[in-house]
Amino acid sequence: MSDVSLSTTLNIEEQADFQTEIFKLLAVLVAEYTKGKSTSIPESLAKEFMESILFNLRITDDAKAIEVMTNGIHESFEKGLSLTKRKTALARRLWKKIFLSRPDLFNYSMLQTLSSIKKFPVIYDCCFFAHQNPCEIDYQLCIPVSHELKGVDYIIEYLRHLFVENAILNRFDPENCKPVLDNYCKTWQTEVLNIFEPVAETAVMLALIGEDIKSLKIGESELTKIYCILSDSTQTELAAALNTAARQVIKTMSIKSQAQKVYLLRVAENMVPRFACLLKKQVDY
Amino acid sequence: MDAQLSTHIIQALAVKDCELVSQCNQETSKYGLTLTDKEITQLQVQRFEALKSSGRVEFGQGILRPLIMKFCDSQFIHKSNYAETLAALQEMFYYFKTESGDYLSDNELLTIMKSIFDGAAQGSLEYLNSMGLETICRAIKGCDVDEGDDEVYEDEEYGEEDEYDV
Numbered sequence: 084m085s086d087v088s089l090s091t092t093l094n095i096e097e098q099a100d101f102q103t104e105i106f107k108l109l110a111v112l113v114a115e116y117t118k119g120k121s122t123s124i125p126e127s128l129a130k131e132f133m134e135s136i137l138f139n140l141r142i143t144d145d146a147k148a149i150e151v152m153t154n155g156i157h158e159s160f161e162k163g164l165s166l167t168k169r170k171t172a173l174a175r176r177l178w179k180k181i182f183l184s185r186p187d188l189f190n191y192s193m194l195q196t197l198s199s200i201k202k203f204p205v206i207y208d209c210c211f212f213a214h215q216n217p218c219e220i221d222y223q224l225c226i227p228v229s230h231e232l233k234g235v236d237y238i239i240e241y242l243r244h245l246f247v248e249n250a251i252l253n254r255f256d257p258e259n260c261k262p263v264l265d266n267y268c269k270t271w272q273t274e275v276l277n278i279f280e281p282v283a284e285t286a287v288m289l290a291l292i293g294e295d296i297k298s299l300k301i302g303e304s305e306l307t308k309i310y311c312i313l314s315d316s317t318q319t320e321l322a323a324a325l326n327t328a329a330r331q332v333i334k335t336m337s338i339k340s341q342a343q344k345v346y347l348l349r350v351a352e353n354m355v356p357r358f359a360c361l362l363k364k365q366v367d368y
Numbered sequence: 369m370d371a372q373l374s375t376h377i378i379q380a381l382a383v384k385d386c387e388l389v390s391q392c393n394q395e396t397s398k399y400g401l402t403l404t405d406k407e408i409t410q411l412q413v414q415r416f417e418a419l420k421s422s423g424r425v426e427f428g429q430g431i432l433r434p435l436i437m438k439f440c441d442s443q444f445i446h447k448s449n450y451a452e453t454l455a456a457l458q459e460m461f462y463y464f465k466t467e468s469g470d471y472l473s474d475n476e477l478l479t480i481m482k483s484i485f486d487g488a489a490q491g492s493l494e495y496l497n498s499m500g501l502e503t504i505c506r507a508i509k510g511c512d513v514d515e516g517d518d519e520v521y522e523d524e525e526y527g528e529e530d531e532y533d534v
Contacts, residue, residue, distance in 0.1 A: 120474060122426050123425060123426035128470075
């Protein structure tokens with residue numbers, strides 16, 4: 084069985100010291116968890132505790148490991164735990180902000196996910212299982228959160244993405260959004276799908292042909308115009324055109340938030356390969 | 369970084385309770401039961417083997433001392449089978465602990481084991497091994513409770529936000 088390993092500029096002695104200190108901390112956690120009523124625990128549980136320790140220590144590289152050793156493992160763990168608790172409180176505030184400002188577009192999976200995240204501050208164990216995410220997250224984001232993020236870090240990032248998506252959605256009249264979503268999927272209210280992406284993409288497409296963005300109205304004539312503009316474009320030209328269109332959306336909608344600007348530009352970026360594929364199919368046809 | 373557990377470090381951190389076990393001899397000698405140093409060392413080796421085979425880790429003192437104190441007054445343990453019986457009980461203890469989902473505390477599990485060993489098993493380790501788990505599971509089932517977590521956080525933590533319930 085391998086050890087708690089660093090990939091590493093630490094010498095063997097330093098690594099061994101680091102491992103021993105980590106295991107001593109693990110022993111303390113086990114004693115706390117069992118409240119002295121059990122001398123042993125399943126190895127699988129000990130591994131979870133170990134993951135939780137590493138999460139709270141936030142060791143990303145050797146430099147951080149050395150810093151932790153210098154400051155003391157126990158002190159660093161306490162400090163990390165305190166940060167995790169503050170982040171949990173932030174997640175709660177973020178949740179409330181998102182819930183109160185959710186768009187007037189009913190989507191079951193978004194509400195279910197929000198309902199599950201509501202319980203996060205209560206069911207999240209930041210000491211023994213800090214790396215785990217105890218929530219059921221069904222609602223798919225337009226730009227997903229990295230699965231390398233764990234525990235509260237994942238939840239906060241998820242909520243931030245959702246906040247940005249909903250903030251942009253709220254700039255549009257829900258009555259204009261509904262036909263777009265109906266066209267995308269008749270059962271969008273009950274399906275596990277993202278409701279931001281079709282609206283944002285429609286806005287970008289309308290900006291591309293200089294039509295009214297806020298109307299979100301796109302028909303045969305608009306699609307023909309888009310095809311005419313883009314049909315001879317290379318992938319680079321396509322990316323540039325969509326980027327310019329996204330910037331036009333930002334300008335027209337008077338978006339000042341940097342996070343929302345970046346998000347819209349990424350939406351445009353994500354459209355490039357799909358548009359390239361669609362245009363190619365049209366030509367082949 | 370990965371979170372694998374290093375067996376040799378865990379063994380180093382686990383308190384080698386040879387001295388503590390040795391101190392038990394003073395108490396158990398009144399029942400005519402004592403362990404030699406060699407037997408104590410052997411029991412420590414068997415402790416780590418039992419932990420490994422039951423998929424468990426132990427950082428502090430082992431279960432051997434509490435096990436001795438619990439079973440030393442059993443009429444079915446004699447000088448001739450003392451160390452051997454302790455080794456078997458120690459192995460069974462970790463096995464039962466895992467198989468019962470860690471539901472019982474060490475003391476509760478030892479108490480059930482002792483009651484079967486002295487009662488229905490009449491000192492038979494084979495009987496304890498085959499019937500013990502079933503009895504333990506029945507005991508756990510008897511004290512199963514619904515913790516009702518959902519109600520706790522709905523009412524206490526978010527009571528003021530219930531109007532926003534989804």
